[in-house]
Amino acid sequence: MFSNLWNKGGFILCTKGQAELSINGVRHNFSQGEVLVITPLVLVGEVSVSEEFAALSFVDDLKTYYDIFNRIADSPIPLMVYREPIWEIEVNEQQYLAKQHAHLEQLTHSMAESASETSRSLLDFQVRLLRQEAMLTVVNSRIRQVVWLPSSHSREVVVYRFILALHNNYHTHRSVAYYADMANLSKSHFSAIVKQTTGQSPSAWIATITTTYAKFMLEKGSMNIKQIAEQLNFPEQFTFRKYFKQHTGLSPKAYREQYVHK
CATH class of the missing domain: 2.60.120 (Jelly Rolls)
Known part of the structure; x- marks a missing residue:
């Protein structure tokens, strides 16, 4: 559950x-x-x-x-x-x-x-x-029980809108600059807000959400790795493999084999 x-x-x-x-x-x-x-x-x-x-x-x-x-x-x-x-x-x-x-x-x-x-x-x-x-x-x-927050609450709005947008765009936009532009903030200011509010940088959020969705696709087994790379809009299978291994420690193939044998 x-x-x-x-x-x-x-x-x-x-x-x-x-x-x-x-x-x-x-x-x-x-x-x-x-x-x-x-x-x-x-x-x-x-x-x-x-x-x-x-x-x-x-x-x-x-x-x-x-x-x-x-x-x-x-x-x-x-x-x-x-x-x-x-x-x-x-x-x-x-x-x-x-x-x-x-x-x-x-x-x-x-x-x-x-x-x-x-x-x-x-x-x-x-x-x-x-x-x-x-x-x-x-x-x-x-x-009805909420006490309205002070003006610093605006930082949390930025973070919430970023993560909500990320869930919708992780497969097409993985650039911190893209989400900073959406928030009408400089990349450095945007990154500082996300890091201070959540403890994770925007790039870490992007990598975590992208690789988590990739894991789900690998676990389902209905698509081969090339198709998953295409679904996630990586330019080629090799780029997807490098990205996935960088952030998970395993290649997509190794992750799928590990999941199958659990």
Whole structure:
């Protein structure tokens, strides 16, 4: 449940037990009645999970929640999620989300069983709307508790917009200058803001996100390495191989073989 959250958005509601997670390099306890909010700024790794752990996932492709993330970009919410990605919610909200999740499962089952392409398309659209509604419920509940941040908050807006844009453009734009231009900042000033706010340089973020998506493609095994290089817009397979090895320590072929033999 906590793996493969790149290019994802939404949240996970813990309904039973607890988990210990590494989130943005910091350990957090995740317990019953809490939601883990997934945004482009939240990097999750599983540390340990209790045997009785159970949860409801409202996680979907980033594009499902992109409008919501974009709308809150200039608010304190993205930074608040970055610093406090786990929120406690009221019992009535937990009950509402449980009903929404049950409805989503019914719709997903109907979509799988439908023989009509039009029907599947409409059901898929309905599923996305329900996920968005659930996400808005969680965010609106939390935003009422927010104390607006001082003017220094503008730095976090720059970082959030950078990482949101990076998830959409990692396969076409891997230049720090490109994202600095988007932010209307000099490359040096932009780099300093990202480094000070997240602890990682823009180039490190770009390399991490690019290689993570490359890993997913290598793990799926549906494309050969040349096709993956083309998908990521590297000029040739050799350039992709050099880039991947530089940032992971393994060649794409070695990574795929290692993954297969796990």
